[in-house]
Amino acid sequence: MDNNNWLKQLLMMGVGTTSLVxxxxxxxxxxxxxxxxxxxxxxxxxxxxxxxxxxTDQGSVEAQMQRQMRNMxxxxxxxxxxxxxxxxxRIDRLERQVRDLENKLWR
Numbered sequence: 395m396d397n398n399n400w401l402k403q404l405l406m407m408g409v410g411t412t413s414l415v416x417x418x419x420x421x422x423x424x425x426x427x428x429x430x431x432x433x434x435x436x437x438x439x440x441x442x443x444x445x446x447x448x449x450t451d452q453g454s455v456e457a458q459m460q461r462q463m464r465n466m467x468x469x470x471x472x473x474x475x476x477x478x479x480x481x482x483x484r485i486d487r488l489e490r491q492v493r494d495l496e497n498k499l500w501r
Contacts, residue, residue, distance in 0.1 A: 415448060416448075419440075419441055419445065420441055423437040423438075424437065
């Protein structure tokens with residue numbers, strides 16, 4: 395597999411392997427410099443651009459995964475934290491009302 399194809403595949407994966415990808419990108423760019431395909435300044439620019447793109451892609455992939463996870467939990471009927479908190483508040487109020495009624499009965 396040539397370096398261009400390999401590099402594209404690494405960039406498409408983009409999840410959780412940032413340091414490995416960064417090392418491979420640097421390795422490939424160093425190899426291209428040694429082979430005379432690009433000069434060191436171009437290699438640095440390439441690495442910087444690809445790392446920035448990788449960080450951007452990783453952020454969007456994480457956001458997409460979070461959306462999918464929320465949808466999946468919703469489909470399974472798992473309540474959101476806000477719903478659980480609301481129910482806890484209602485339970486607290488009801489318990490308080492029951493205590494107040496019990497106290498009135500025993501007076």
